[in-house]
Amino acid sequence: MRFYLGTHQPSWLGKNLRVPLLVSHRRLAHRRTFPRATSPWALDSGGFTELSLHGAWTTTPAHYAAHVRRYTDEIGRPEFAAPQDWMTEDHVLARTGLTLRTHQHRTVHNYLALRDLAPDLPFIPVLQGQTLDDYHRCADLYEHHNVDLTTLPVVGIGSVCRRQHTTEVDRIVHSLVIRGLALHTFGAKILGLSRYGDVITSSDSLAWSYAGRYEPGCAPGHRTESNCLRFALAWHRRVLQRITTPPLPRIDRSAAAPSPGLFDVA
Helix, strand or coil: CEEEEEECCHHHHHCCCCCCEEEEHHHHCCCCCCCCCCCCEEEECCHHHHHHHHCCCCCCHHHHHHHHHHHHHHCCCCCCECCCCCCCCHHHHHHHCCCHHHHHHHHHHHHHHHHHHCCCCCECCEECCCCHHHHHHHHHHHHHCCCCHHHCCCEEECCCHHHCCCHHHHHHHHHHHHCCCCEEECCCCHHHHHHHCCCCCEEEECHHHHHHCCCECCCCCCCECCCCHHHHHHHHHHHHHHHHCCCCCCCCCCCCCCCCCCCCCC
């Protein structure tokens, strides 16, 4: 699994970090110049913030595609770019005043529009929903428009960020993998990755920055660690170790009792 380190610091793209980064369009859109990417990276559209603030997308597909074209030319080709998808969390639906089905249709149609506008750019389809049936209905909608999701290198799954640790999301992810999809889960939760990190293709997280708000700065001028590259990289290493280290084996308690003083590894 490729685990992208989310960052709100676009300058990190130009540093030789050897860690894949995920950067939001909202952090790049108004910059005059960009660093040249030295590590793999991916683009998030910033849709959650966009819809939460405005209740709609204020950028047209053509305008967004032009931005992604510029990022591709000046930063270097990203591994993927998220579309202008429509999240389906309850408070986002309340903000837009639209139904979940409408959000799904608008997500699919935006991907189709971006693909037609710029077929050479690495836009990915994203599935939106709340329940297992919702996500499969969204996948069916792509297939209705002749998009074979099973042939694509990655398919995003959205609106799971705040519940990725749950059994429900575990079931959703595994059912979509069985369907043949290579998944990227947006906004990983570490407990969620421990459940299904071995079956997805990639994920990302900016959780280090939120955790860093409550940590004193490690250098002069750092009030907290919320913007610290050293802190972010150390967090990324710890997460990779946690999700890739096999769990300790359980002791078979039906066997002979251990000798006094041995550690119980249950």
